[in-house]
Amino acid sequence: MSIMVNPKHIRRYGDIARLLIRHGRSDVVKSAGMITDLEPDAASDTTAADATTFATDLEELGPTFVKLGQVLSTRPDLLPPPYIMALSRLQDKIEPFSYEEVEKIVAEELGIRISKAFSDFEKKPIGSASLGQVHRATLRDGRIVVVKVQRPGVREQVASDLEVLEEIASFLDSHTSWGDRYEFCRTLEEFRRSIWRELDYLREARNLTALANNMEEFPNIIVPTPIEDYTSSRVLTMEYIRGKKITDMGPLASLELDGGALAEEIFEAYLKQILVDGYFHADPHPGNVFLTNDRRIALLDLGMVGYVAPTLQENLLQLVLAVSEGRGDDAATLSIKISSPKKDFDEVTFRQNIANLVSENFGSRVEDIQAGRIMLEMGRISGESKLRVPSELSMLGKTLLNLDVIARTLDPTFDPNASIRSNANKLLTARLRRSFSPGNIFGGLLEVKDLIARMPDRVNRIMDAVATNNLKVKVDAIDEELLVEGFQKVANRITLGLILAALIVGAALLMRVETTFRLFGYPGFAIVCFMVAAGSGMIMVVRIVLQDRRSKKMRR
Secondary structure, eight states: OOOOOOGGGHHHHHHHHHHHHHTTOHHHHHHHTOOSSOOTTGGGOOOOOOHHHHHHHHHHTOHHHHHHHHHHTTOTTTSOHHHHHHHHTOOOOOOOOOHHHHHHHHHHHHSSOHHHHEEEEOSSOSEEOSSEEEEEEEETTSOEEEEEEEOTTHHHHHHHHHHHHHHHHHHHHHHOHHHHHHOHHHHHHHHHHHHHHHTOHHHHHHHHHHHHHHTTTOTTEEOOOBOGGGOOSSEEEEEOOOEEEGGGOOHHHHHHSOHHHHHHHHHHHHHHIIIIISEEESOOOGGGEEEETTSOEEEOOOSSEEEOOHHHHHHHHHHHHHHHTTOHHHHHHHHHHHSEEOTTOOHHHHHHHHHHHHHHHHTSOGGGOOHHHHHHHHHHHHHHTTEEOOHHHHHHHHHHHHHHHHHHHHOTTOOHHHHHHHHHHHHHHHHHHHHTSHHHHHHHHHHHHHHHHHHHHHHHHHHHHHHTTOOOOOOOSSOHHHHHHHHHHHHHHHHHHHHHHHHHHHHHHHTTSOOSOEETTEEHHHHHHHHHHHHHHHHHHHHHHHHHHHHHHHHO
């Protein structure tokens, strides 16, 4: 059986089939019936390529698959660690599109020609990716800005690729054990939301503003300010920040920096984003984190952000602390608490593996500790044990993984676990302060007001019920009717067993009584009693077996 082939997607099916076959998944291609124009012996080539080649192949397939690779980097249950590492650092680089197209898109989106909106606009982009490219420009008031322009036709390409991926994911989930285990449609839905958000530059502008407000307490971390009048869904204009990638920092620059303080500050800032604000920059790879000329850290590219619900924030904070303090059993308990176990979840093995992982990390040297890798490894263990973890946990792992690289670049001796423990009190205090916000306090006061207003009426009704002896307490702990019915069945079986035993004993006694009525050469009455007892006993056994099987099926 194969997927329903859409003629307009034939070429894309072939591209995906080649990718899967090249990296050792020809079984998936065969089961889905995606092989079209491949060479006859291609399906036999099931040797897995290395992780770097896989990341490169995704880049060649275009923007949708570059972003898909970034989502897959949060799924350690799907891919081994080397692939997770390669995809976490995936940065799409592609040839820029022409300046004429840039002019056309800017004019369409802003309703004004480039020459009217900007006093200067550099034709050569300073950066080009699969979704868009960035140009440096100068506003009429003299401010230097960068203008991100979305690549023409990229939305149509993404929509088409999503159709293809949805067809393949639906087929695999419905017809293969691999799909049933990993739930590709669920992953694809998360990816769909992520990429459409990233294609909306108005949303990214709001993300920049929100993150800048949340980072005000960190003087060494800055976020570029969007220019709202020159921003649309396909054009984003923001302040230009002078600097370079942290990973491009030379040895002399490292000596001039207070790397330890910067590493501590950026780690604390991300912990606050994730565990207090519930809103964080989810893609802090080295290309998106700059060291400015005045020795501060700039967070760029807010297209990909993560959201964490308040309840999950508290559980994640407890989980991160448990890992940092080496409490493996507590980490396992919290992981189960925030996740959804499948029907064949192996809790014993899961707890053992998590305890081993946490204890190994706790005893590691400082230079070997990687908080992000540990969180991703926990996700992989969860997947193998049939525990469905929330996507926020995997995104947290990926974020910390990238953050580890940045922090170690700033300070090779940086200890993320020590940072987590030292910031624990501050994080807890911030969470408590947020819980006492005016909105929460007023909400609680309204509930108390409602309780007090209804209290006299409720107390009067309770007192009246007590005075008239009509107070009843209903406890719905056991189904009494079902319990009585079960006792009756047990009593009936015991009674029938006693009657059969009496028949057998009576038949044995009648065997000694001489009579002219004989069957098979033995006293007739005795033989009749034996036959009745034997027949009734067989019927009773059959009914018990059938009833037990029926009850077992109902419990399933």
